[in-house]
Amino acid sequence: MRYAFIGLGNLGGNLAASLAGAGFDLTVFDRDPAQRARLEGAGARWAASAADAAAGADAVLTCLPSPAVSEAVLDQILPAMRKGADWIEMSTLGRPDILRLAERVTQAGMGVLECPVTGGVHLAARGEITVLVGGEADLFARHRPAMEAMGNRIFHMGPIGSAALIKVITNMLAFIHLVADGEALMLAKRGGLDLSTAWQAIAASSGNSFVHETEGQLILNGSYDIAFTMDLALKDLGFAMEFGRAFGVPLDLAGLTTQTFVRGRSAYGGDAQSTQIVKLLEDALGTDLRAPGYPARLT
Incomplete structure (x- = not known):
């Protein structure tokens, strides 16, 4: 072959x-x-x-x-x-x-x-x-x-057509989880918790997700380097919203996440790392989410 x-x-x-x-x-x-x-x-x-x-x-x-x-x-x-x-x-x-x-x-x-x-x-x-x-x-x-x-x-x-649908569903969930993980880590930081211990506790809890385990580490490092851009995230979220309209499913969380990524692209550019969506919250509150010992890229 x-x-x-x-x-x-x-x-x-x-x-x-x-x-x-x-x-x-x-x-x-x-x-x-x-x-x-x-x-x-x-x-x-x-x-x-x-x-x-x-x-x-x-x-x-x-x-x-x-x-x-x-x-x-x-x-x-x-x-x-x-x-x-x-x-x-x-x-x-x-x-x-x-x-x-x-x-x-x-x-x-x-x-x-x-x-x-x-x-x-x-x-x-x-x-x-x-x-x-x-x-x-x-x-x-x-x-x-x-x-x-x-x-x-x-x-x-x-x-x-079946794979296109499930791929968009998985990406939609990943972007929702990413925004949510940023908010969770910020709550931990502003609440006085050690961020590294908080990350580990979340990873061992019912609140864990694949995004938390992977992209969460890049947030704590500060590199945000997931090799996936804001433009690509918005492309996939756009597909999700199209599916929602086609199938009559109200995608409230996906809609809010799309708006957040529009703001992220406006702030950092379409070529910025999609994980930098969390930086919107860091910049708004003047509080970074850094912790030692986390990688700049996933291997």
């Missing part, structure tokens, strides 16, 4: 490296050559363009920052892909986007899987990220070995 991987950012670069490191026949491309040495060292081939990477591949994986970029790359690779090849989209797209793009691919005589991932860049670097799959069962079975090289928990959610 010959794979191509296009989109080697914070997340995609780690996913592609896991594939190459597992011995898959892999060709890669990104407009930024920063990942070239790493991936060639792992055994991948560097292509001259997205179309060159796709030519001759049995499946093309893409991991890109927005639906618009996914569509632009699909415009480049679709004419180069051979009949019977598969497109595996690992970006986070809205359900209408993946349904529309998947229709283009199937009409061209190719298969489609949507495989967004969740868990964070640090888990992708360890090959331990969670993979959420939407698409036909036979296509999922065909490419499951590649999924297992990139992640250690694989969920087939159903037909195309």
Whole structure:
């Protein structure tokens, strides 16, 4: 099975490296050559363009920052892909986007899987990220070995569009938890508690969350470096609000969290770390949430 991987950012670069490191026949491309040495060292081939990477591949994986970029790359690779090849989209797209793009691919005589991932860049670097799959069962079975090289928990959610929904749900919860964790840590700090002991107590309590265990450490360090931006957070929250309107679900907490992230982007810029949303509260109260012994990045 010959794979191509296009989109080697914070997340995609780690996913592609896991594939190459597992011995898959892999060709890669990104407009930024920063990942070239790493991936060639792992055994991948560097292509001259997205179309060159796709030519001759049995499946093309893409991991890109927005639906618009996914569509632009699909415009480049679709004419180069051979009949019977598969497109595996690992970006986070809205359900209408993946349904529309998947229709283009199937009409061209190719298969489609949507495989967004969740868990964070640090888990992708360890090959331990969670993979959420939407698409036909036979296509999922065909490419499951590649999924297992990139992640250690694989969920087939159903037909195309199913993975887009669950990925947005998981991200919506993560952003809500992030804002809540900042408020909880601030209560602890202003209430006179030792922040490190408070973090540990929360982690051992019914109030614990994955976000508290991971991003909470980056808040206490002060780096906020989760390798995920305010713009990306607002993209995903926008998808969540669209689902809420489509399915008639009032997303009160998601709506408030979206407004908070709009303020965060206005204060710190769209390229700021999403974890810096907690800095809004720190700045408003003139109180930082630092504690010694916590990492600047997750490993």
